[in-house]
Amino acid sequence: DAGVTQSPTHLIKTRGQHVTLRCSPISGHKSVSWYQQVLGQGPQFIFQYYEKEERGRGNFPDRFSARQFPNYSSELNVNALLLGDSALYLCASSLEGSPLHFGNGTRLTVT
Amino acid sequence: AQSVTQLDSQVPVFEEAPVELRCNYSSSVSVYLFWYVQYPNQGLQLLLKYLSGSTLVKSINGFEAEFNKSQTSFHLRKPSVHISDTAEYFCAVSPGNYGQNFVFGPGTRLSVLP
Numbered sequence: 367d368a369g370v371t372q373s374p375t376h377l378i379k380t381r382g383q384h385v386t387l388r389c390s391p392i393s394g395h396k397s398v399s400w401y402q403q404v405l406g407q408g409p410q411f412i413f414q415y416y417e418k419e420e421r422g423r424g425n426f427p428d429r430f431s432a433r434q435f436p437n438y439s440s441e442l443n444v445n446a447l448l449l450g451d452s453a454l455y456l457c458a459s460s461l462e463g464s465p466l467h468f469g470n471g472t473r474l475t476v477t
Numbered sequence: 478a479q480s481v482t483q484l485d486s487q488v489p490v491f492e493e494a495p496v497e498l499r500c501n502y503s504s505s506v507s508v509y510l511f512w513y514v515q516y517p518n519q520g521l522q523l524l525l526k527y528l529s530g531s532t533l534v535k536s537i538n539g540f541e542a543e544f545n546k547s548q549t550s551f552h553l554r555k556p557s558v559h560i561s562d563t564a565e566y567f568c569a570v571s572p573g574n575y576g577q578n579f580v581f582g583p584g585t586r587l588s589v590l591p
Contacts, residue, residue: 408581466521469520
């Protein structure tokens with residue numbers, strides 16, 4: 367079975383630009399969560415979506431948004447990029463009542 | 478709100494030696510506890526979880542962790558490490574309603590030396 371897949375794997379953007387990151391969950395998983403992992407730190411919770419509805423949101427500015435599609439895939443959007451947005455963005459999927467299964471992440475570099 | 482502390486940012490240890498990676502947490506509600514491992518350029522992989530029942534949980538590759546409610550700890554141990562165990566280890570907690578808002582510690586880098 368395919369695991370959580372994320373695209374692209376790497377991305378370089380300039381300050382002020384917009385970025386869209388994509389995630390496909392494990393087949394059958396209806397919950398998708400996004401985490402930001404800054405170099406040298408643990409992942410920080412950004413969003414959780416379940417059945418296309420936002421279930422939780424971390425302490426991130428409104429520049430960050432996400433959505434989940436009918437096939438349970440998800441997009442994370444970040445507007446007006448800042449240098450501090452440079453990080454590994456991790457997507458995780460899960461069944462209700464089961465642990466998170468992570469993808470390999472998208473490495474975003476903002477210059 | 479929950480928080481997780483991993484006091485050791487780096488732990489070097491020789492191959493075949495025992496190791497303990499410490500994790501302490503704080504929470505006003507009951508939580509589930511996890512250890513995840515991250516190899517270079519990869520995502521996180523679940524190593525262990527504690528949900529309820531026996532306070533000692535074990536993984537298939539020789540790691541074990543013990544939940545201590547009075548000390549709010551969930552330390553990870555392995556009696557004999559291998560070179561392949563070199564990785565970043567993250568302790569995490571989640572409120573009792575699964576899948577929501579996992580809180581991760583800052584991580585401990587385990588370096589196994591030959």
